[in-house]
Amino acid sequence: MSQWSVRPVQAADIELLTRWLPPTASLTLAAPAEQWLVTEQQSDDGPSQLRACLRLRQAIGLEAPRHWYHVGSVVHASRALQMFHRQTTLLLGSDLTGSSELADIGWSREGLDDELQGQALQQLLSAALRLLAGHDDAQRVIVELPGRRDAQGLSPFWQGLGRHFYSGDPQVAAQRFGAQWRELVAGLLPRQPVHASFLPADAQAAIGQSAPEVELLKAQLQLAGLHAGEHITIDEGGPVYERVIS
Amino acid sequence: MTIEPRYLFRAVQPDDLAGLLRLAQASAIGISSLPPNRDALRLKIAHSLKSMASADDASGEESYLFVLEDRARSGELIGTSGIVASAGFHDRFFSYRSEYIVQVSKALGVRNRIHTLHLCHDLTGVTLLTGFHIAPAYAKTLAPQLLSRARLMFIAQFPERFSERIASENPGPADDSGQCPFWDGVGRRFFNLDYPTAEALTSGGDKALIAELVPQSPIYVPLLDAQAQWALGQLHDVAELPFDILLDEGFDADTYVNIYDGGPTVEGRLPLLKTVSRMRVPAEAPGRWRLLCNSHRGGFRATLGEAGIEAQGLLGLKAGMRPASAGLDLDLPLAPVDAMGDLI
Numbered sequence: 001m002s003q004w005s006v007r008p009v010q011a012a013d014i015e016l017l018t019r020w021l022p023p024t025a026s027l028t029l030a031a032p033a034e035q036w037l038v039t040e041q042q043s044d045d046g047p048s049q050l051r052a053c054l055r056l057r058q059a060i061g062l063e064a065p066r067h068w069y070h071v072g073s074v075v076h077a078s079r080a081l082q083m084f085h086r087q088t089t090l091l092l093g094s095d096l097t098g099s100s101e102l103a104d105i106g107w108s109r110e111g112l113d114d115e116l117q118g119q120a121l122q123q124l125l126s127a128a129l130r131l132l133a134g135h136d137d138a139q140r141v142i143v144e145l146p147g148r149r150d151a152q153g154l155s156p157f158w159q160g161l162g163r164h165f166y167s168g169d170p171q172v173a174a175q176r177f178g179a180q181w182r183e184l185v186a187g188l189l190p191r192q193p194v195h196a197s198f199l200p201a202d203a204q205a206a207i208g209q210s211a212p213e214v215e216l217l218k219a220q221l222q223l224a225g226l227h228a229g230e231h232i233t234i235d236e237g238g239p240v241y242e243r244v245i246s
Numbered sequence: 247m248t249i250e251p252r253y254l255f256r257a258v259q260p261d262d263l264a265g266l267l268r269l270a271q272a273s274a275i276g277i278s279s280l281p282p283n284r285d286a287l288r289l290k291i292a293h294s295l296k297s298m299a300s301a302d303d304a305s306g307e308e309s310y311l312f313v314l315e316d317r318a319r320s321g322e323l324i325g326t327s328g329i330v331a332s333a334g335f336h337d338r339f340f341s342y343r344s345e346y347i348v349q350v351s352k353a354l355g356v357r358n359r360i361h362t363l364h365l366c367h368d369l370t371g372v373t374l375l376t377g378f379h380i381a382p383a384y385a386k387t388l389a390p391q392l393l394s395r396a397r398l399m400f401i402a403q404f405p406e407r408f409s410e411r412i413a414s415e416n417p418g419p420a421d422d423s424g425q426c427p428f429w430d431g432v433g434r435r436f437f438n439l440d441y442p443t444a445e446a447l448t449s450g451g452d453k454a455l456i457a458e459l460v461p462q463s464p465i466y467v468p469l470l471d472a473q474a475q476w477a478l479g480q481l482h483d484v485a486e487l488p489f490d491i492l493l494d495e496g497f498d499a500d501t502y503v504n505i506y507d508g509g510p511t512v513e514g515r516l517p518l519l520k521t522v523s524r525m526r527v528p529a530e531a532p533g534r535w536r537l538l539c540n541s542h543r544g545g546f547r548a549t550l551g552e553a554g555i556e557a558q559g560l561l562g563l564k565a566g567m568r569p570a571s572a573g574l575d576l577d578l579p580l581a582p583v584d585a586m587g588d589l590i
Contacts, residue, residue, distance in 0.1 A: 076436060076459040083459060085436060164468040165349065166356060173354065188349045188356060193463040197435040198470065 002041050004119070006127035009036035009053060017053050020106030024174045024181075025055075033058045035131075039124045051120035052107035056128050060142075061097035064179075067186035068231040068240060070095055071207060072193075088196035088207070090161075092189055096231060096240065099140040100132055105217060114216055121220040129224060129245060138246040142229075143221055145210040147236025150202075157237030160203025165189050170235055186234055208232050208239045251551035251560055252318050253389050255396040257544060258294050258311040258326075263287060265323030266313065269379060280326065280379050290328075297331070298544040304407040306332035310400070311377070312546075314393045316384075317560075324384050325393045328377040329401065331408055334370040340457040341369050341502040341511050342465070344479075361467040363478075365460065369502065369513065373401065375414035378488040385487055388550055392537065394491040396548035398521040399539045399572060403546075410516050414497070416489045417482040418509030428508030431474020436460050444506065457505060478508045485509065495519045527570040536571040 009017065014027050017038065021027070029036060034057040042048040060066055069090040076085045107120055132141055149155050158170055165188045166173075174181040196204050208228060210218060218241075226241040233240065258266075263284070270282040281287065290311055297308030314325035333339035342363035349358045375397055380390045401408045420426040424442035436459055437444060444456060467475055479499075481489055489510070493499060496519050497512035504511055516522055521537060539548035540561040547561045553571055561569050 074461075078459055081456070081459070083437065085459065087436070087461070089463075161469070164466070165358060165360070166351075166354065168354065168356070177353070184351055184353050187351050188354070188358060190360075190466050191347075192362075192466075193461075194466065194469070195435075195461045195463070198465070 002043050004123040005040050005042065006037055006123055007040065009038045013038055013050055013053075016050055017106060020053065020108060021104055024178060025104045025106075026178055037124060037128055037131075039120050039127075041120065050108070051112075051116075052105070052124045054102050054106075054124055054128060055104040056131065057101045057103055058132075059098055060101045061094055061099075064183055065094055065186070066097060067092060067094055067182060067189075067234050068096055069093075069234055069237070071230050071232055074193075074195075088204075089193040090196060090207075090232075091193045092186065092191060092234065096140065096142055096242075099142045099242070102128055102141060102143045105143065107217075117216055118220055121217060122223065125220055125224040129243075132245050138244055140242055140244050141226070142231075143226060143241040144233050145214050145218065145238045145241065147233060147238030148206045148209040148211055149236070155206070155236040156200070156202040157206040157232075158235055160199040160206075161194065161237075162189065162235060174235075182234055189234060203237075206237050208237065210238050250317070250556040251538075251549040252316065253324075253392050253550055254315040254317055254321070254560060255312055255392050255539075255548040256315065257298055257546045258291050258313050260291060260295065262313050262323060263291060266291070266326060269323060269326055269381065280377050294328075295544075298546075304331060306371070307335045308332075308407065309376075312393075312397065312400075314380070314389060316389070325380040325389060326377060327375070327379070327393050327397055329397050329408070330374040330376050333372050333374045333413065334367070338367045338457075339370040339372075340505050341366055342505050342508075343368060343502055344500065345464070362464040363467060363503070364464045365457070365462055365505065369411075369413050369511065371409060372411040372413045372513070373408040373516075375412060375492075380487070390487055391491060392548065392550045394488055395495065395521040395537055395572070396539060398495070398516070398519055399525065399537060399548055399570065400546055401516060402522045402525055403539070403541050403570070404543060405516070408516070411513065412497075412516055412519065413502070413511055413513040414488075414492055415504055415511045416485040416492075416509045418485075418504060418507030419477045419480050419482055420507060426507050427473035427477040429506055431470045431477075432465065432508075433460060433506060441507070460505065474508070479503055479510050481509060482507075495521060521572045524572045525570055526572070538569040538571045540569055 009029060018027060034055055036053060036055050038053040039051045040048045041051050070093055072089045072091060074087050074089055076087060107117055109117060147155050147157055166185050177184060221241045226243040228239040229242040231240040232238060266287050267284055270280045293309055294311035297310055300308060308331040310329040312327050313323050315321040316324045343366045345362050345364055347360045347362055349360060378394060380393055418428055420441060424440055426441035429441040492512045497514040499510045499512045502511040502513060535551055536553060537548060537550055538553055538557050538561060540563055545562060549557055549560055551557050553569060563569055
C-alpha cells in the first residue's frame with residue numbers, strides 16, 4: 001500500500017524533473033505568483049520516489065499577454081436557396097487572461113503502469129485544485145494540452161494556418177524564446193475571425209485534438225472536473241481544458 | 247470629302263431582337279448579362295426603351311442597352327454594351343475590396359505584408375458599364391473602342407441620370423466546362439455548387455442571396471489554395487479587350503474584385519475618364535478621327551470618324567448642328583487606319 005504526498009519542488013528535484021518536461025519548459029523556482037509542485041510516493045520497502053510535477057500559475061496573462069483561438073460558429077442560412085451551413089470560426093484573443101493555469105505537467109513513465117501514473121497525476125491535480133480553492137472568489141483554472149502531430153513531427157494545424165503568417169520553424173523559435181514565443185507569434189497571426197473552411201482538411205481535423213501521449217493526463221483532468229472548453233492553443237491547435245473553482 | 251463612318255453605336259430598338267439573339271449565341275460562360283434566350287433579351291430591350299423614355303428625375307433602376315452596327319454590312323449588329331444606372335438598386339452590390347495588413351515582429355525578424363479581401367457594399371449605387379460583347383471578327387478593329395467608350399459619352403450627356411462614380415465588372419478565369427479557380431477556392435467552400443450552377447441560380451436575380459452565405463469577415467489570401475490565389479484579379483480570355491479599353495480610360499483596377507470569379511471590378515470618377523475629359527461640344531474642327539455623338543437620349547447615336555457632313559448625317563443632326571466629340575488619342579498601337587476604319 002503506497003502513500004502519496006505533494007510538496008513544493010526543491011532545488012534537488014530539478015534534475016529529475018527536467019527529464020519529464022519538454023526542453024522549452026524553464027524550471028525557475030523563484031518566479032512570483034507561481035509554485036512548482038511535485039508528488040512523492042512513499043512505499044513501505046524503500047526510499048520515496050518523485051512521480052509527477054506541475055507549475056501552478058495564478059492570474060496569467062496580466063504581465064505578458066497570453067493568446068488563444070476561440071473556436072466559435074457562425075450559421076450561414078438562406079431559406080430561399082434552402083441552404084444551411086454551420087461554419088467553425090477561429091478568433092484570436094486573450095479570453096482566458098486572469099485564469100489560473102496548471103502548466104508543465106510532467107510525470108515519470110518508466111517502469112510504471114498506467115494505473116500508477118494515473119494515481120500520481122490524480123494526487124497532484126487534486127492538491128493543486130485544493131490550493132486554488134482557498135481563495136475567496138470563484139476562478140477559472142486551465143490546462144493547455146499539446147496538439148496532434150503527424151509522422152514527421154509536424155503539427156498539421158500549424159502547417160495549415162500559422163505557417164502562412166510566420167514562415168520560421170516554430171520549434172526553433174520556441175527553444176530560442178521560451179514561453180515568450182507564443183506572445184511574439186501572436187503579433188503576426190490573423191486578428192480577424194478565420195473560417196476553418198479555408199484550412200486544409202488535416203488542419204481542420206486537428207482543431208482541439210490533443211497528442212496521443214497525453215491521453216492518460218486527459219483522463220485525469222476529466223476525473224478532476226476539467227473539460228475541453230472553447231479555446232485552443234495558437235500554435236498546435238491543442239485543446240485547453242478548464243474548470244471553474246468556487 | 248471625308249470618309250463615311252463605318253460603325254454606328256446606337257440605343258437599342260425593338261427590331262434588334264433577332265440580331266441580338268444571334269450575338270448572344272456566341273457569348274461565353276460567365277457572361278450572363280447577354281443570355282441567349284429570346285424572352286430574356288426581349289425584356290432587356292423593353293427595359294432599355296422604358297429607361298430611355300423615363301422622366302428626367304431618374305429613379306436609379308434604369309438600364310440602357312446599346313448596339314453596334316457595321317454600316318459596310320448593311321447595318322448588321324456586331325456588338326452590344328450597356329449601362330446600369332445604379333448598381334445593386336434593389337438591394338446591395340457586393341464586392342471584395344483588397345486591403346493589405348503589414349504585421350511586424352522585430353524579435354522574430356519578420357515583416358509580413360498580408361493581402362486580405364473584405365466583403366463590402368462600397369459600389370452600391372455607382373453606375374455600371376455592363377454587357378460588353380463584340381463579334382470576334384471585329385476584335386482587332388476600332389469597333390470595340392467605339393462600343394465601350396461611347397457609353398461614357400452617353401453618361402456625360404445625361405449626368406443627372408447617373409452616378410459620378412463609374413464601375414465595371416470583368417469576368418475572371420473560368421474554363422469551358424465552367425471550372426472557376428476562384429469560385430472553387432472561396433465560394434465553393436460554402437456551397438457545394440459548381441460555378442455554372444451558382445451563376446444560373448443568381449443570374450438575372452438576386453446575387454445578394456449567395457453573398458449572404460459567404461464569410462462576412464475578411465479572407466486572408468495566403469490561406470487560399472494556390473489556384474485561387476493565382477486567379478485573383480485575373481481575367482477571362484474574353485475580358486482582355488474590354489478591360490484594356492477601360493484601363494486606357496483611366497479606371498482603377500487594383501481595389502475591387504468580383505466575389506464569385508475573382509475578376510477585377512474597375513472603378514473611376516466620370517470627369518477624370520479619358521473620353522469624358524476630352525469631350526468638346528460642339529466638336530472641334532474636322533481633320534482628325536474622333537468619337538462623335540449626338541445628344542438625343544432615346545435616339546442616341548455615336549460613331550467614329552471625322553466631324554464632317556457624313557458623320558453629321560449618320561448621327562441624325564440637322565444641318566448646321568455639330569456633334570459633341572472626344573479626341574481618340576489611343577495609346578494602343580494606332581496604326582494607319584484604312585478607308586473602312588480597320589487597323590491595318
